Amino acid sequence: MSLPPLPLDAIDVGLHVPDWRAAIGAAGAALERSGSTAPGYTERMVGVIEEFGAYVVIAPGLALAHARPGPDVLTEGLSVVTLAEAVPFGHPHNDPVNVILGLAVTTGDEHVHFVAELANVFNDSSIIPALAAAPDAATVRSLLGIAEPTGEQATTEDKK
């Protein structure tokens, strides 16, 4: 029941983007950099918003960019992008957006395990402005309560 790993590669702080497409693009690029997704996934996240509208803006200032599982999801992943200037997504209540979470999952079920954790973190209404104001990636990670990845994680398999 923990959030997926969030390497510093998957965090981009204080970006300048012209519009929501570029904001989603940045969240997708961060997922790609961290090894979670192949490029097609970013386009599919944009496609979800084109098809269904800005419902991914689920709280004031926050967009949860995501698409269905698919072959372009290499491993479950999370990315965080914060914007220097907020951009509108077209949501009637929660615009403009300055924090974008990128989410990639390999199956629907797997996702449900850490969504409760995500809800725990974001039920605190001060978290979105705090993330938006974070000066660097390490601060973002600590605000989300995600520990720094260590080499020890990889040894679980070896112990068998």
Place this chain on the structure above:
Amino acid sequence: MKIVALCGVGIGTSAILKVNAERALERLDIEAEVTAADIASVKLAAADAQVILTSSELVPSIGKTNADVIIIDNFFDLDELTAKLETALG
């Protein structure tokens, strides 16, 4: 009682809405089954549901339904969810 948490693709936002709706129902001491669904499956999922929780953006896609459609602005705001569920179910 059955409640459907609806999003576009059935992962992510609907799962968050489901988790927080369950927390709000616990506050209200109301027993209900909350199911996450996407637009493609909502007709079936909501056939016997009392309430559909969703974003204003998705309301036009639901089509005809007998369930009460409740629009949630902030999916993380348990006060909003609790108040709106209380009004719909109380």
